[in-house]
Amino acid sequence: MTMTQGSYLLADQGSELDRLQLQARVWEPAGSKVLEQIGNGAGALALDVGCGAMGWLRLLSEWVGPQGTVTGTDIDEKMLSAADAFVASEGLGNVALIEDDLFASDLDPGSFDLVHARFQLAPLGRAEEQLASYLRLVRPGGTVVLEDVHPGSWHFLPPAPAIEDRLIPLLAQAFEIGSDDPWVARRLPRLFRDANIEPTVRAEVQALEPGHPYQRLPLQFATALQGALHKLVDADELAAMLDEAEAELADPGRWGLTFTLVQTWGQRPG
Ligand SMILES: C[S@@+](CC[C@H](N)C(=O)[O-])C[C@H]1O[C@@H](n2cnc3c(N)ncnc32)[C@H](O)[C@@H]1O
Secondary structure, three states, rough: OOOOOOOOOOOOOOOOOHHHHHHHHHHHHHHHHHHHHHOOOOOOOOEEEEEOOOOOOHHHHHHHHOOOOOEEEEEEEHHHHHHHHHHHHHHHOEEEEEOHHHHHHHOOOOOEEEEEEOOHHHHOOOHHHHHHHHHHEEEEEEEEEEEEEEEHHOOEEEOHHHHHHHHHHHHHHHHHHHHOOOOOOHHHHHHHHHHHOOOEEEEEEEEEEEHHHHHHHHOOOHHOOHHHHHHOHHHHHHHHHHHHHHHHOOOOOOOOEEEEEEEEEOOOOO
């Protein structure tokens, strides 16, 4: 199923704002590494498409510096007001937030030096069309950075069988029903090459210490996707699985490994 314009699998979940801010903090160091590799951004005009509650706003604000400007867009007002509160609390004076639909953008074409979008391809499931929109917004020679999820590394140390052998595969099935292309990260390099862009690829996995709140991500997804999960598994079985998952997370010695963040970038042909 392709998501309709503006629809997004996890929209309207109260907990989604908190989850996105936590997630954005967890992945900030990985984003910094990409920006370091891209080079000096001083004075640049940068865009974070679908920035959610935080996204790359703080990272980009620092990267472009006081002479540069960051624009964060989203289609969802609640995301933008959370992002606005974050920008104010951090005093990010070079960041502007705009409500904009990436499929019908009102932003000026070719007006950004860098366009970034994270966790947008998989939920919206329109990768080729999305890349074309991002490329329309970046100037010739400017950089497009896309980041998405590869689930291969999503495990625990020691193993947590209820979470990694049962819950995560079930969530994967729910994502496969909700998106045309939940594992689009696997074809990111091909997507760029098909658009005549030579991609650079890096990948990052984080180790999460016992009790780290991001270890709870599979359980948060289970709450957000309850409706879909109930179609895939009997309610009692799901409840038992979630109880076992909670017990596994309560182990004070259990470390987590995140999914793999695949980061791909390249320059729009001049
Ligand atoms: C999974 S969240 C990722 C948020 C952020 N990029 C991050 O990594 O933390 C996807 C975001 O895309 C936004 N979105 C969905 N459809 C959109 C559209 N058509 N145009 C712009 N943003 C959209 C959602 O509101 C949501 O904030």
